[in-house]
Amino acid sequence: MSRYHELLEQLRQAFPAPVSNPVHDGYVVFSLLKALDRVDALKTQAPILGTPRLPDYAAAGLSQLPACGSSLEEVIPELVRCLDGQLIFGHPRSQVNVVAHPSIASIIGVVLPSMYNPNLCSDETNLGFSEAEVRVAAMTAQLVGYDAANAGGLFTFGGTGTLLYGIKIGLEKAIPDVFERGLQQPAVVLCSQQSHYAAATAAGWLGLGQQSVVRVKTHPNNSLEIAALEVAFRDAHAAGQRIAAIVATMGTTDAFGVDDLAGIYGLRERLIDELKLDYRPHIHADAVIGWAWAVFNDYDFSANTLGFRGRTLRALAATQHAMQHLKLADSVGIDFHKTGFAPYISSLFLLRDRADFSQIVRDRATTPYLFHSGEYHPGLFSLETSRSATGVMAALANLLLLGREGFQTLIGHAVEMAELLREQIGARPELSVMNDQNYGPVTLFRAYPRGTDTFLVKQREQHDPTYREQLRQNNELNRLIYERVHAEAMAGRGVALGYTGEYRTADCGEPISALKSYVLSPFADEGRMGSVISHVLAAREQLLTSS
Numbered sequence: 001m002s003r004y005h006e007l008l009e010q011l012r013q014a015f016p017a018p019v020s021n022p023v024h025d026g027y028v029v030f031s032l033l034k035a036l037d038r039v040d041a042l043k044t045q046a047p048i049l050g051t052p053r054l055p056d057y058a059a060a061g062l063s064q065l066p067a068c069g070s071s072l073e074e075v076i077p078e079l080v081r082c083l084d085g086q087l088i089f090g091h092p093r094s095q096v097n098v099v100a101h102p103s104i105a106s107i108i109g110v111v112l113p114s115m116y117n118p119n120l121c122s123d124e125t126n127l128g129f130s131e132a133e134v135r136v137a138a139m140t141a142q143l144v145g146y147d148a149a150n151a152g153g154l155f156t157f158g159g160t161g162t163l164l165y166g167i168k169i170g171l172e173k174a175i176p177d178v179f180e181r182g183l184q185q186p187a188v189v190l191c192s193q194q195s196h197y198a199a200a201t202a203a204g205w206l207g208l209g210q211q212s213v214v215r216v217k218t219h220p221n222n223s224l225e226i227a228a229l230e231v232a233f234r235d236a237h238a239a240g241q242r243i244a245a246i247v248a249t250m251g252t253t254d255a256f257g258v259d260d261l262a263g264i265y266g267l268r269e270r271l272i273d274e275l276k277l278d279y280r281p282h283i284h285a286d287a288v289i290g291w292a293w294a295v296f297n298d299y300d301f302s303a304n305t306l307g308f309r310g311r312t313l314r315a316l317a318a319t320q321h322a323m324q325h326l327k328l329a330d331s332v333g334i335d336f337h338k339t340g341f342a343p344y345i346s347s348l349f350l351l352r353d354r355a356d357f358s359q360i361v362r363d364r365a366t367t368p369y370l371f372h373s374g375e376y377h378p379g380l381f382s383l384e385t386s387r388s389a390t391g392v393m394a395a396l397a398n399l400l401l402l403g404r405e406g407f408q409t410l411i412g413h414a415v416e417m418a419e420l421l422r423e424q425i426g427a428r429p430e431l432s433v434m435n436d437q438n439y440g441p442v443t444l445f446r447a448y449p450r451g452t453d454t455f456l457v458k459q460r461e462q463h464d465p466t467y468r469e470q471l472r473q474n475n476e477l478n479r480l481i482y483e484r485v486h487a488e489a490m491a492g493r494g495v496a497l498g499y500t501g502e503y504r505t506a507d508c509g510e511p512i513s514a515l516k517s518y519v520l521s522p523f524a525d526e527g528r529m530g531s532v533i534s535h536v537l538a539a540r541e542q543l544l545t546s547s
């Protein structure tokens, strides 16, 4: 036997058997178990796997392809080593950011397409997975209030991708044939100051330029000022600029601010009439975080059958009240990997009217080899050519696993934990909640030096130019508190919090930072929320005493 035949024989063992072979299937599962066993050995009580460590990029940068391979048994530990120092986002003491703890079902949803590798470019060879994409789009369309018979959806490469699709389709409506002829005319994107920078990414990539993103002023509750949007709209029109899209942020990244979508919709309708526009500026709802609150659209808040506490109920109702208007948007972005308990990447771009996809269809003749049979051809209009089914299957898994009630329970619990935290912060004169007019799972708060009037300080920091130096010092105090609390959490004590360097900008231009508790883990509990406060206060005390 030639050397290569010998090697080939060995290598075949490293692949799942293409035909029934229960013994070898056992080896596949056992190998996965071995990897998980090794991961288990990295667990302690701390919200981190293994030990905190610094990356060694210098060594990593010298890596070379080995001349000979290794056995699967040798590769597994190498892979598991990558988890050393990894924060466990599902840990009840991990509250750093909007990161999902994936359910078992969603993990299986990722594993199956990983083994059979369907390409969702078209349905030719993977009917079931294509059906799954249509199924998830229909369920989610119905959830947000769209008429599922007309709506259409497509999974893409993240919330950023959903914004790219929304703005692109809007741009085609505003300036027909950009797809074919390129951009010959200025166009703008209107969104709020608190919107995600992904809108600028999309504008940059689409050739509109980042400068064409007009970021409109927000209210103290972090929602876009409709009056300021009207001014921006009129200004753009007067300057001869087309409006590629108005982006409504339904749940901002740091503060969970929610825009008034009904107000934005009403404004657009009024200005189309008044200015006699020959197109309808596209409204894209960036609901990658907030979409999940639509599960409360039919919740009976007075009966409260799930038994949430009064504060929680009020918070959930406030968000649902805004989220019920999602159906007014022309398109919606949804991240199952944020508030849908799915692994990265699972992002759905939904159109109220799927015929809008016609705006971005390439000429059929240019890609005939992909689309000569079957009926479902997202590849005709998707930016991606090869399209993974992992995000689709993870989303489907969770929609089935949780149902409306399961989502209500998990989202409700996250908000309940945030409300508990806010109650406790409210009882401490040294602390203040920054986003007290936002009712989500995230709490932004700041600690202040001794003698600060925490009732007045927020106003002064935001508006008083003579307070600039003190604002800077307060920012510094909170940054140091964050570092201390974070280091302790990594050592197994306390809670890993997040930090935002600029959750809002003061009138004087100085950033206002905040400590951040983002609760999403189903494992979060009341006791853990209390220890957030005690650790922050202890760190504050140490810093103020030592300085």
Ligand SMILES: *Cc1c(COP(=O)(O)O)cnc(C)c1O
Residues within 6 Å of the ligand: 157, 158, 159, 160, 161, 195, 196, 198, 249, 251, 252, 253, 286, 288, 289, 335, 347
């Ligand atoms: C996270 C986020 C995005 C970007 O989504 P990705 O999935 O990270 O690409 C866009 N908008 C908002 C409001 C976000 O929070």
